[in-house]
Amino acid sequence: MTQVTRVTEHGGGVWSIPVPIPDNPLGHTLVHLLDTDRGPVLIDTGWDDPTAWDTLTAGLAACGASVSDVHGVLVTHHHPDHHGLSGRVREASGAWIAMHAADAQVVRRTREADPSRWLDYLQEKLAAAGAPEEHLAPLRAARASGRTDVPGQRAALPDREIVPGELLDLPGRRLRALWTPGHTPGHVCLHLEEAHPVLERRQAAEGDTGRGRLFSGDHLLPEISPHIGLYEDPDDTIVTDPLGDYLDSLERVAALAPAEVLPAHQYAFTDAPGRVRALLRHHEERLSGLLALLTTPLTPWRLAEAMEWNRPWEQIPYGSRTIAVSEAEAHLRRLVKLGRAEAVPGSDPVTYQAV
Template sequence: MSDETTVERISHTAASPEGANSTYVLPACGLVVDPGPPGDESWGVLRDGLSAIGLDVESVETVVVTHWHADHAGLAPRLAAAAGAELAMHEADAPLVADYGAERARRVERDARRLREWGVPDEIVDAVRAGDSPSPMPAECQVTGLVDGDLLGDIEVVHAPGHTAGHLVLDAGDALFLGDAVLPMYTPNVGGTDTRMDDSLATYLDTLDRVVERVNSHSATPNAFPGHGSTVDLSDRIAVIRAHHAERVLNARAELPAPGSDGRTPWSVARSLFGEMRGIHAKMGAGEAAAHLEYAVRRGLAERVDGDIDRYVRTDGTVPDSDAVLLDTDSPSRYR
């Protein structure tokens, strides 16, 4: 790895089920990727980490956030303000940090609406809303919107949606900064983590293809830096993630009644697959079931029943094995 892309990692205290967040620093160009969760404790970890690297806060020039979730973006406005640095995100996610106060209120209402569409009972929806506390982030801040192909010096922005609509990956040639696109221990949730998205599983599978294409485009395999943990074997991990989603699509489809019935909601399917869920787990579980059921519809394995609440029935016919369930010949990508 060249001096220009020497990477230092700062590990935060575990702030999510995926484990400790990883902040990455490229000292030579004053770039910080995913500063970490909000709050004074995390701020102290970040400052101490930068000091140990030999980089003053004031020397930070650019702060990039891979996606809008607070465990990655929470400190970004504070670091950018303290350093006088540019804060940049993909344009699809940028408003959720730039206009946090207003966008958070919209998100909470959108999440509740989606949960009801997925068949989640009102008392569970109300509990999810009540437990969705504001993060200690400014109501507004300046964020530069990025798009696919933009360059930050020699580092290319790669749009990598699925986990969120504006998730990005940074390609520094001999290093890929992955955010939550590929994680070493957990399969990133799709469906519940950004309720703006439709067809989120197909979108995410395309992102996995883009990551593979990025790896293959380089003469040497780049180092892979995930948003949680310190490293990940991309080839093996992506194969595991694809197999996981194929199995979940088939499992969701197996829970559906025959055509001609009223069908089952994503929430009902999620309860069968995952058991009792409350709080954020209700949103993630219902969202994941919805994503897998929508993908089953795409593959001709299920059909939606007309109505205000999403309901699904299985289709008749041959069910592909798990190795073939993700194949989609209508997609420009081999997997979709």
């Protein structure tokens, strides 16, 4: 039985294909197809899963193409719901895969990772954040059992580098990369510097100077804020500031003022500057709320427990708790960098307090 996938034609040689993410509340990744003079190019590919692959190939057919026609894959960032099927697309079509150098390094490092060393690193990191024994025990058990699976070890290595500020080599199109770190160190948005086939005429009549379209990946979404955690690297001695990176990147996107934003989740929307302002307010309010919690010294783990999430802490699964603690640490780093919080000298595990 032939699968039918509902695709959206956005005009001007742009389509979106909703590719499902297994067991994830986001539901799907919007894979975008951009027609070029050399054939279709995909922006992201979706999760490496049989149903996702069938949906992607059916979606391409609904757009009047096939996977063998695909000329290239542009990856906004290395996460598996965006990069997962890239390798399979390349095998089926001979397409190149392009990614920012920082995320390509993450893929390379993960493929080469020693699982035992990675588990040791994660265990030490969580212990230093104040994780309780019941959270550390499964990591110790995995280490003792010699478990060898590390998420992302099969991810495809890219063939090309997406260089920020440069036009991509797409015949007949003007697509420029914008480096927007925060969600990942090498996240990129892709600015289609061509007049929107509908919106720009309407917006110009209303005095709006919006220009082009922006493929925003996970950087700018219409209703939710992406996860901002720490950039994980056992060998990295640099203290990064992912939340600071994200906020700075938001400002750059607002300055573009595209006529329309085509994100990788949810739906297309307009008024990018307005959405950026809302996200900046959200993060400032969240930082202020964390400062109120830090009137009493807290470990990153205790801070994560006290933060507001989309469900009570008791209902958050094991793996998601690790992600939540990483997000709490990213916010703590921003507060420390701003001089609004500091580590309590001599605390072990380290606790933080408002200044």
